[in-house]
Amino acid sequence: MMSIPLLEVHTRPLLARDRRGGGERMLLEALRLSVAAGEVVGLLGPNGAGKSTLLRQIAGQQGAARVLVNGQELAGLSTTARARQLAYLPQSSELHWPVAVAEVVALGRVPHRSGRGLTSADRQAIEQAMTATSVSDLARRPITSLSGGEKARVLLARALAVEAPVLLADEPIAHLDPGHQLQVLTLLRRLAGQGMAVLVVLHDLGLAARWCDRVVVLHHGALVADGPPAHCLDDGLLARVYGIAATRGLRDGAPYLVPWEAVRP
Numbered sequence: 543m544m545s546i547p548l549l550e551v552h553t554r555p556l557l558a559r560d561r562r563g564g565g566e567r568m569l570l571e572a573l574r575l576s577v578a579a580g581e582v583v584g585l586l587g588p589n590g591a592g593k594s595t596l597l598r599q600i601a602g603q604q605g606a607a608r609v610l611v612n613g614q615e616l617a618g619l620s621t622t623a624r625a626r627q628l629a630y631l632p633q634s635s636e637l638h639w640p641v642a643v644a645e646v647v648a649l650g651r652v653p654h655r656s657g658r659g660l661t662s663a664d665r666q667a668i669e670q671a672m673t674a675t676s677v678s679d680l681a682r683r684p685i686t687s688l689s690g691g692e693k694a695r696v697l698l699a700r701a702l703a704v705e706a707p708v709l710l711a712d713e714p715i716a717h718l719d720p721g722h723q724l725q726v727l728t729l730l731r732r733l734a735g736q737g738m739a740v741l742v743v744l745h746d747l748g749l750a751a752r753w754c755d756r757v758v759v760l761h762h763g764a765l766v767a768d769g770p771p772a773h774c775l776d777d778g779l780l781a782r783v784y785g786i787a788a789t790r791g792l793r794d795g796a797p798y799l800v801p802w803e804a805v806r807p
């Protein structure tokens with residue numbers, strides 16, 4: 543299903559000062575990418591490829607990317623209006639205060655709030671986000687007391703509570719057990735089915751191949767592939783970008799791959 547992109551991104555080259563050499567180092571080359579309503583796009587690439595940097599650029603936290611949601615330039619919007627368009631789940635959030643889980647999730651409603659109290663729409667969004675991520679039972683627990691996986695699901699709930707049309711999620715399943723990983727990926731697919739555009743950083747190539755409509759692969763800050771997983775994640779790319787070989791198969795007509803062994807690129 544391809545339609546008008548809900549999310550369109552045009553980045554400019556992003557450089558960082560190289561402390562050792564004294565010159566500048568390219569973090570991210572200029573690139574274009576889009577995500578349509580209904581799509582789950584996996585953002586892939588090895589450690590240091592530039593995935594988090596790209597998500598931060600799209601979220602307006604680093605560098606200057608041109609970002610459009612539904613054809614509207616985000617640059618012209620206020621901070622809160624922008625926050626209502628893009629929900630961003632960063633790779634790591636430091637939460638050192640013993641704030642109750644429900645209050646953490648309620649932070650997702652800040653872009654919607656004009657007064658002090660929560661409206662019924664706020665409460666409904668918070669409740670739905672907590673149910674979808676199975677954290678309702680944790681509502682009163684201090685966030686500092688949770689396990690890594692529980693915390694990850696609470697932070698996803700906070701992003702979902704925004705009810706933005708676009709979700710940017712940086713490794714949302716990294717700390718989760720297999721059951722919760724599949725639960726979150728099922729949820730991302732459901733959100734896309736409801737019309738959202740989802741851009742998600744993943745390291746698990748098997749899950750990316752199975753759950754994403756498209757993958758965008760970064761290598762050394764450059765976009766090296768963009769398309770259906772079965773087409774992009776071929777043997778050549780896996781060897782060149784990840785230095786691995788995979789074993790492949792078909793289940794119920796759907797291709798799958800399992801990273802198998804390290805190879806020389």
Ligand SMILES: Nc1ncnc2c1ncn2[C@@H]1O[C@H](COP(=O)(O)OP(=O)(O)OP(=O)(O)O)[C@@H](O)[C@H]1O
Binds near residue numbers: 590
């Ligand atoms: N502000 C910065 N200054 C200097 N270097 C930076 C800066 N931000 C990111 N980098 C470097 O840019 C590269 C890309 O980092 P980034 O976090 O985007 O990678 P990533 O693909 O998300 O990796 P990972 O899979 O390990 O999370 C890394 O080499 C990182 O050290």
